[in-house]
Amino acid sequence: MNREKISYFASGFLALGLVPLTAVIVPLYALGIGASPAEVGIIMAMRSLLPFLLAIPGGAMVDRYGVRFVVTRLAFACAVLSLVYPFTTSVFHLVLLQLVFGVCQSFCWIGVQTGIGKTYRGDPIVTSHLGFWSMGGTFFGPFIIGFVWDYLGTDSSFVAAALWCGLMSVLALQLSQEVSGMERSASKRQAVKGDYSQAFGQLRDPVVFYIIACSSVRLGAVSLQTSFLPVYLAELEFSASQIGVLIGISAISSAFSAFLHAVFAKWWSSEKILGVFIVLALMAVSSMSLTESYATLAVLNITMGLAIGVTQPAMFSVLGAKISKDIQGLIVGLRTSSNRCATFLIPLFAGLTAGIISTQWTFLIVGMTLMVLMLATLWIARDRL
Template identity: 25%
Template sequence: MTRELARLILAQICLHACMAGTRMTAPLLALREGYSPAAVGVLLALFALTQVFLALPAGRFADRNGLRRPISYSVVAAVAGAGAAVVFPVFPVLCLAALLTGGATGAAVIALQRHVGRAAVGALQLKRVFSWLSIGPAISNFIGPFTAGLLIDHAGATWGSLWGYRAAFLLMAVLPLASWFLVRRTRELPPVIAANGSHAPKAWDLLRQPTFRRLMLVNWFLSSCWDVHTFVVPVLGFERGISASVIGFILGAFAMAAAVIRMLMPLVAAHLREWKVLAGAMLSTAALFAVYPFMPSALTMGMCSVLLGFALGTVQPMIMSMLHQITPEARHGEALGLRLMAINASSVIMPMLFGSAGALVGIAGVFWATGALVGVGSRAAWLLKDSLSSHGGHAEPHSPH
């Protein structure tokens, strides 16, 4: 792994940790202030709402402007969002923080993934670099919630509970600043000249490709599982009287398990087949969701979270590898934006649906329904085998630039 890739991973960690920590702190503060699980579902949905509308423009912006300018705008938005929650820790401002930090993270991720994908040479290197890059969100999903939980409990015990939440938001506001210092020296890649045509291609044209549609469906199934876990653990932990730091640790254990499996994947990338990994992840997740509601304590919940992290941690590198193989290089940013828009449109709707369903059938019902859906949907991952065969197994290598 080159130094430049390491810097980009660290930059992604700092920016993503801001959003991940805010995403845990804001719902806990809302629950403390007496808001219902349905209101918390709306709050969590707002972390994805901005990305629904910004993902495609952000992808096109990255195609035109490269890496550094999208990252700089993302840093400004993330600092503003988390900083506003420090000054005004009330529900409407928490909603604004969710919109800003979520949108900033989405735009930055598109720019980073596009840059790394263009720099890779060949299908094998794509799997390796995206395995390394995907470690960033996994680590930040540990750092953000865990440090925020510690500050809520310990700073709150010293200065008052509301100041604990403010301290957590303050740390989240500082983290993105490091991202800009890490990215600003990165060498921009030469711009890609799109093929001449009578009119500019539309992003929706990509959905005419059966492989792309099927890949988006699999990605939606698995990202919904991630959303379920992120939503349910704070609510379930709050109902069982588990402290904020332990809830943060459970979420962090999930994230660290995902990071560990992603660290191992580059070492065995030559032996991995994308469709097999995705199908296995879907079946494993369905089984784990079936037993998760029966976990009676924080320890057993943590164990289940670790196993779930191992399963879902394998997904993103395989999705990103396939995405870069089946889309034109000049439209990588657009394809990444379309993917992010699709899964975040789901992330807007699903937490609100989880909140309503949880009130009606209980948290266990949310787990079982999602697990059943993912198990049935695993057929789409198996069908990707035929899709890859029709594309010749692997895309032709990129030019080394």
């Protein structure tokens, strides 16, 4: 394995792992300076606002200026911003900091995905490794930073986050620096407007439409699980440690099942793998409404984790193999925007459902709604599977 591949996998570990890592320490710090639970929710939501609005021009920026150029600088910016957190003394300052930090982190992850697509063109072995290491980052990041917070304190936690980001910036120096042939507009406003027009125009491409639709449904299922499974388990009077175990085994299953993509790719196309395993994940999350047994819920969470883990490298492979190098970043940005939209709308819909009916049946109702959307997507794309 060459140095560039190792740098991509390590950068994926750090870029995606940074999300749950900061999701541990930022709320704790916010509570420490007197923020209310509602204010903590607003602070954490602000991390996703600009990535939702700017992911498309951000992806196009990666295409224009190169993966190495963008990721090294924005990872360094994340490191600097991490050191600013301990000096914030109000909710307003934290909101502003989260806005900037969120977009820098998101663009780093967009850059890693774009670089893998441009360089390795959907190689299932490479995308499986990226899926494993990036999911591993989401598992180990919170554990590491939680230990630092408990034993070394608040300031040390943000210093550790800065070192995490600084290491990503150094590793990014080994990433590819391939620049697309896209023409640069005379002004930034024209460039951004052109990026949005081009991105939404790409939805006419059946492959792009399929990827965006599948990605949105997939993240919708994940957001349903992560948002309401702890609530449902608490209503069933399971302990916090039992809840943590269920969530943890799902994450571990996702990380290791990423390698299954390379196995299934010997017989099925990545498009088919993506569709089949999203349906399996939806069946698992919907079935959580039908049981109150901890053992059965554990099996369903493992099943969902396995299915979700296979789909991530499948998406990377389709993007890398079927999308032009010149617009890899643009399409990754479009997918990121659609994902952010799904992770906002699905918990909202699920919350309304839980309020009207019950938490237990929310999984079945929302899961089946997503299943209808997924089956419609598969029917539209039936000629490609």
